[in-house]
Each structure stands twice: as C-alpha cells, then as structure tokens.
C-alpha cells in the first residue's frame with residue numbers, strides 16, 4: 352500500500368578518518384562513478400589547502416579530479432546550482448554554516464559527499480565534522496596505516512622537528528614547517544600541555 356510517490360534522491364555521505372586514510376581517493380572514486388553515470392558533478396575544496404594543485408583534488412597516491420577552490424561556504428552555495436552530485440573535500444576547514452547548507456542541498460535532492468578529518472592533531476572533533484556525522488545518511492570512517500607500528504591508524508600526529516607538537520598549537524597551520532603522520536591510538540603521542548588541558 353503506497354500512499355505517496357517515492358521522494359527524489361538527496362542525501363549526505365561522510366567520508367572521514369585521519370590523514371593518509373584515503374579520503375580524497377574515495378571522494379574521487381565516488382564522484383568519478385557518478386560522472387560515468389552521466390550525472391552533473393562538482394567538487395569543492397577550501398582554498399587553504401594548496402599543498403598540491405589549487406584547482407584539483409589530489410590524493411597522496413596521485414589520483415586527481417578537477418575541483419573548485421572556495422574561500423567561504425557562500426561560494427559553495429553560489430556555485431552548486433545545477434549540479435546533482437556535490438563533493439566537498441577537507442570539510443573540517445569550513446565554518447559551522449556549512450552544515451545547514453549541506454543539508455539544504457540534500458533536501459533539494461542533491462547527493463552531497465563530504466570528506467575530511469574527524470579529529471584534529473589533539474584528537475578533538477574537528478570543525479563542522481561532528482554535526483555532519485550526526486546528520487549523514489551514510490558514514491565511512493577510514494583507517495590509514497600507522498607510521499610507527501603498521502597497525503590501523505585512526506589519529507593524525509603533528510610533529511615539529513620530529514617531536515610531538517605542543518598541545519596548545521593552532522588547530523590549523525598554513526604553510527608551517529610541521530609534519531604529519533597517521534598513528535594508531537597506542538602510538539599517538541600527546542604534545543606537551545595535553546595533561547594540563549585534560550585536568
């Protein structure tokens with residue numbers, strides 16, 4: 352007994368995990384398949400992330416796909432018109448308003464795929480990610496390979512001169528000389544000041 356006709360698509364997918372876990376790779380894989388299916392597809396990424404190519408999403412393994420670099424959520428709203436599938440990479444860097452707009456797109460029938468870090472280098476929830484996770488229809492939490500022990504890594508270790516970065520550091524550093532490793536829970540080293548923050 353069907354009383355109403357089925358709703359047209361529209362949902363939110365989250366791909367999260369630490370650095371090197373294959374989030375960008377997975378984003379590219381999903382959106383490329385949507386393209387093959389003849390859907391209108393666009394990927395956005397924050398302009399902050401110019402580690403590789405300003406106009407591409409590039410994975411650590413080298414796969415890439417055209418992306419629109421944006422500086423604000425408003426730019427996403429403006430440019431997303433007319434697309435059936437909207438990807439947003441490095442979503443942790445966007446302001447909280449991203450959540451409302453991602454959900455509005457999904458409500459309008461758009462398939463929204465967001466990828467990003469679920470935790471910062473302190474292992475605290477990162478930016479709009481917690482809210483996105485709670486609203487999403489589909490969630491995938493990917494694991495990297497722990498740079499130390501080879502086990503499944505779920506955290507991102509920030510290092511400065513090879514040592515754990517201080518806990519009080521900025522959450523987002525642009526163009527700084529820090530390094531990152533994927534680490535498992537057992538190998539993640541809290542930086543100086545972590546115990547103080549927990550007390």
Ligand code: ADP
Nearest residue numbers: 370371372373374375376410411412495496533
């Ligand atoms: P993310 O977007 O999550 O940072 P990418 O999709 O850019 O991840 O990169 C994933 C690729 O990085 C893997 O397929 C692999 O080739 C490479 N890689 C390098 N170091 C690691 C690691 N420690 N664990 C897993 N993959 C790694």
Ligand code: MG
Nearest residue numbers: 374375376410
């Ligand atoms: Mg990535």
Ligand code: ZN
Nearest residue numbers: 497500535538
């Ligand atoms: Zn480990």
